[in-house]
Amino acid sequence: MPATKTAPPAKKAGSSPLLSLWKAYNETTSTRLKTIDSFLVFLMLSGIVQFLYCILITNFPFNAFLAGFASCVGQFVLTASLRAQVNPANRNEFKEVSPERAFADFALGSIVLHFFVYNFLG
Amino acid sequence: MRFLRTLLFPLLALTSFALARSSTGDSVLVLLDPSLKKENYSIFFGDLEKKGYKLTFRSPKDTTPEIIKDDVAQFAHVVVFAPETKTFAADVTPQSLVSLLSKNMNLLLALSPKQTPLTSLASEFSLILPPPGTPLISHFPKRDTPATLIPVQPPRAHHVISDNLAPVWFSGVPQSLGHNPMLIPLLNAPPQAFASDADSDSGADALVEAAEKSGEGLWAGSSLSLVTGFQTLSNARATWVGGVEMFSDEYINKEISKGVKSGNRDFARDVTAWTFQESNVLRIDSVEHNLVNETLPGETYTINDQVTFTAFISKYDPEIGWWRAYSDIDDMQLEFTMLDPHIRTSLPPVEGEPGMYAVTFRVPDRHGVFKFNVDYKRKGWTYLTSTSMVPVVPPQHDGYPRFLSAAWPYYAGAFSTSAAFILFVALWLAGDDRELKKNKGAKAE
Numbered sequence: 001m002p003a004t005k006t007a008p009p010a011k012k013a014g015s016s017p018l019l020s021l022w023k024a025y026n027e028t029t030s031t032r033l034k035t036i037d038s039f040l041v042f043l044m045l046s047g048i049v050q051f052l053y054c055i056l057i058t059n060f061p062f063n064a065f066l067a068g069f070a071s072c073v074g075q076f077v078l079t080a081s082l083r084a085q086v087n088p089a090n091r092n093e094f095k096e097v098s099p100e101r102a103f104a105d106f107a108l109g110s111i112v113l114h115f116f117v118y119n120f121l122g
Numbered sequence: 123m124r125f126l127r128t129l130l131f132p133l134l135a136l137t138s139f140a141l142a143r144s145s146t147g148d149s150v151l152v153l154l155d156p157s158l159k160k161e162n163y164s165i166f167f168g169d170l171e172k173k174g175y176k177l178t179f180r181s182p183k184d185t186t187p188e189i190i191k192d193d194v195a196q197f198a199h200v201v202v203f204a205p206e207t208k209t210f211a212a213d214v215t216p217q218s219l220v221s222l223l224s225k226n227m228n229l230l231l232a233l234s235p236k237q238t239p240l241t242s243l244a245s246e247f248s249l250i251l252p253p254p255g256t257p258l259i260s261h262f263p264k265r266d267t268p269a270t271l272i273p274v275q276p277p278r279a280h281h282v283i284s285d286n287l288a289p290v291w292f293s294g295v296p297q298s299l300g301h302n303p304m305l306i307p308l309l310n311a312p313p314q315a316f317a318s319d320a321d322s323d324s325g326a327d328a329l330v331e332a333a334e335k336s337g338e339g340l341w342a343g344s345s346l347s348l349v350t351g352f353q354t355l356s357n358a359r360a361t362w363v364g365g366v367e368m369f370s371d372e373y374i375n376k377e378i379s380k381g382v383k384s385g386n387r388d389f390a391r392d393v394t395a396w397t398f399q400e401s402n403v404l405r406i407d408s409v410e411h412n413l414v415n416e417t418l419p420g421e422t423y424t425i426n427d428q429v430t431f432t433a434f435i436s437k438y439d440p441e442i443g444w445w446r447a448y449s450d451i452d453d454m455q456l457e458f459t460m461l462d463p464h465i466r467t468s469l470p471p472v473e474g475e476p477g478m479y480a481v482t483f484r485v486p487d488r489h490g491v492f493k494f495n496v497d498y499k500r501k502g503w504t505y506l507t508s509t510s511m512v513p514v515v516p517p518q519h520d521g522y523p524r525f526l527s528a529a530w531p532y533y534a535g536a537f538s539t540s541a542a543f544i545l546f547v548a549l550w551l552a553g554d555d556r557e558l559k560k561n562k563g564a565k566a567e
Contacts, residue, residue: 031553032550050535064526068531068532068533071536071539072535075539079546107547117536117539
């Protein structure tokens with residue numbers, strides 16, 4: 001993961017570890033991975049909001065909650081897989097999966113996921 | 123339907139002029155004991171014939187004319203004026219008289235202080251008779267008739283007996299009423315009256331003794347009935363009269379006080395009108411049920427539907443010999459039942475719509491096979507019962523409410539995920555070339 005690679009620049013920065021972590025992430029992560037990461041953060045926040053709404057306000061209609069929440073979780077899983085497969089650092093682990101192939105898998109999986117979500121949303 | 127009824131109504135009323143005024147038929151069989159002279163009851167029988175009844179007389183021991191021929195009832199009503207007959211022909215034994223009731227024939231039976239088969243039949247109608255030979259006696263009011271011939275004031279505000287009848291002459295046997303709810307007393311004994319040995323007051327000691335034991339075993343007081351009606355569950359009516367003489371010409375013509383005629387004639391008219399199903403006869407013409415604001419009858423209902431139940435009720439009008447819409451029932455109830463009544467609500471008359479009773483209610487949140495039940499049983503009135511079955515189902519798969527406001531966060535979540543996915547794909551594909559070049563550049567280095 002990028003964090004492990006950031007150790008040398010963090011020393012150079014010489015400030016708090018979190019800040020240096022952030023700086024190193026900004027510097028060493030490619031734009032694509034950043035796009036993926038921001039998408040993941042969005043999905044996580046959306047899922048948290050729905051979960052809180054379900055717990056605190058109402059879980060009725062429950063099928064709508066399941067659909068909304070599952071779309072966040074499912075999309076998160078798919079996106080995380082995509083991130084793992086297109087990350088150059090993992091090139092050795094996914095020798096036979098090209099980034100294009102990984103993206104095609106991701107897109108197809110997402111479309112199927114959304115199909116089920118809207119069916120279930122009510 | 124309503125139109126048809128209004129059209130048919132005058133026609134049928136015209137044709138029915140020739141018929142009797144009873145709602146069940148005009149043929150009457152009179153079982154008259156040979157000891158009773160028909161001439162002595164000419165006013166009573168004459169009044170019946172004037173109303174349009176066809177009277178057939180027969181001795182209780184005769185075998186013809188048959189009451190039931192080929193299992194079909196030949197008469198609509200049977201009058202049994204045989205208070206002293208000990209043996210009856212096979213088809214009019216007391217037990218077979220009961221079977222007439224189940225064929226919806228009406229009975230008017232006269233008792234006497236003597237022990238006859240009818241005495242034992244009376245107990246099957248929850249009437250408890252005093253021992254044989256103990257007629258009703260009253261020494262009040264002071265009068266010049268024997269103590270067994272008593273003027274009795276007919277009941278006031280009674281829905282079978284008309285108001286303001288003069289006192290009626292009575293002599294005969296009183297009946298103590300059992301707890302049968304189908305009994306309806308039509309004439310109660312005066313409070314001072316009691317049942318005792320007729321000839322002398324020799325039984326007075328026993329009476330005083332019984333009175334001291336707080337009336338135990340004592341036939342006395344106004345709780346005794348002299349004329350009692352009985353209505354079976356199939357709405358056949360049987361009336362027990364304590365003494366046949368109250369219908370005789372002698373009692374009808376006998377003056378209660380100077381210049382005041384006795385009420386016997388009017389009382390006999392009211393009693394026969396009730397017994398022969400002229401008065402207090404109701405029927406349910408039809409019942410309907412439908413979803414509120416719809417006119418087509420509902421086949422099935424969904425839980426929590428608003429449903430309107432409507433009943434049309436008529437009362438028999440003896441004046442025209444036909445049924446007339448009746449809106450005066452104010453205590454009828456409707457039950458919506460699945461084993462237990464889930465809903466029990468009043469079924470009030472609808473103003474401005476004669477004979478129509480309607481109620482709207484919400485079907486319970488419970489599916490199953492339900493029944494609309496109307497069960498109206500009041501003393502002296504025809505029992506009204508109606509049952510219609512209807513299934514209540516849960517909503518269809520597409521019958522549930524959709525796009526609820528409570529679910530908007532979930533909808534927003536799902537839609538934003540899709541939108542974000544599309545945006546992400548667009549960014550990814552847009553960024554592809556640049557990355558590719560960069561990568562190529564890096565590889566080239």
